[in-house]
Amino acid sequence: MTNINDIARLAGVSVSTVSRVLNNYKYVARDKREFVLKVIEEMNYTPNKNAIDLIRGETRTIGVILPYNNNPAFDQILNGVLNKALENDYAITVLPSNYSKAKEVEYLQKLKSKLYDGIIITSRANDWETIIPYSDYGTIVSCEYTQHNEIGCSYMDRYSSYLEAFQLLKSKGHFAVAFTTARLESNSTKQMIDAYNEIFGELHPEYHISGCHCLEDGFKAAEQFLHLIERPTAIYANGDEVAGGIFLYAKSKQLKIPADLAIIGQENQPIGIGMGISTVDHQLTKIGEQACSLVIKKSKEKVKIPYRIVERESI
Numbered sequence: 001m002t003n004i005n006d007i008a009r010l011a012g013v014s015v016s017t018v019s020r021v022l023n024n025y026k027y028v029a030r031d032k033r034e035f036v037l038k039v040i041e042e043m044n045y046t047p048n049k050n051a052i053d054l055i056r057g058e059t060r061t062i063g064v065i066l067p068y069n070n071n072p073a074f075d076q077i078l079n080g081v082l083n084k085a086l087e088n089d090y091a092i093t094v095l096p097s098n099y100s101k102a103k104e105v106e107y108l109q110k111l112k113s114k115l116y117d118g119i120i121i122t123s124r125a126n127d128w129e130t131i132i133p134y135s136d137y138g139t140i141v142s143c144e145y146t147q148h149n150e151i152g153c154s155y156m157d158r159y160s161s162y163l164e165a166f167q168l169l170k171s172k173g174h175f176a177v178a179f180t181t182a183r184l185e186s187n188s189t190k191q192m193i194d195a196y197n198e199i200f201g202e203l204h205p206e207y208h209i210s211g212c213h214c215l216e217d218g219f220k221a222a223e224q225f226l227h228l229i230e231r232p233t234a235i236y237a238n239g240d241e242v243a244g245g246i247f248l249y250a251k252s253k254q255l256k257i258p259a260d261l262a263i264i265g266q267e268n269q270p271i272g273i274g275m276g277i278s279t280v281d282h283q284l285t286k287i288g289e290q291a292c293s294l295v296i297k298k299s300k301e302k303v304k305i306p307y308r309i310v311e312r313e314s315i
Helices: 004-011 015-022 030-042 049-056 072-087 101-112 128-136 158-171 187-200 215-225 240-252 270-275 284-296
Strands: 061-066 091-096 118-121 139-142 152-155 177-180 234-236 262-266 278-281 302-304 308-310
Touching (some): 004 015, 004 030, 015 030, 072 091, 072 284, 091 101, 101 118, 118 284, 128 139, 139 284, 152 284, 158 177, 158 262, 158 278, 158 308, 177 187, 240 262
Parallel strands (some): 061 118, 118 139
Antiparallel strands (some): 278 308
């Protein structure tokens, strides 16, 4: 089997010259480049990608730790990552974790093994003390804010967005406000509860339902909320698909939106646009794009992406 040493010998050049040709470096004389390429074609030589990566010192591949592969919010972040990777000729490997601590560490070990130039963590199960040591082996970028200097981040001020959304509902006369979240133990759920308490006072447990991810979950949550003795007059859903399920259940009970029930969702997704549901848009695609840029630049910057609230007919 032909190797790089054979190509160098047949072309009458050094191995480093063949390496520069393979990596498309500019500083190779035109005649030498053409002759090396001719020998490569004649010998039907296919370079070993791993060897080239070692010579080049990079793989041009980024790993993206993604808890779920069928979640609209994470799909938006991934879409942003893919957009930026394509622009810069990088490959993306999706690393589904299902919030498994062991699986996350397994992926970080691959960074240590130089399989990726960097890793983007869209959401994590492990604490930072577990993750940070792996930043010695490649760039790690988070899609949530972290004060740790070793980790770059592309993030939005989620807590402020929750405050503003709850304040908006309160300004429209709503005091019996319920909300849904995805994971009970997540940092975003804690922030939402804290924001709720700041705007409305102590949370009544029956006004919060966790484990909501899709339209069906929203439908079931609305059924539960709207059968309370003191039913809410407004619901803040943790995604526009969940909000869509709430909307459909309310309509099935002949409730008027927003006169009988105000609804606000998250992430400005197509279902919310189509149904006219107000939304808190955290601009997740931009967060993904910026996270990818940070890895490409090997940067540890903290980049804040602004959120926006889009008011439609549902509040």
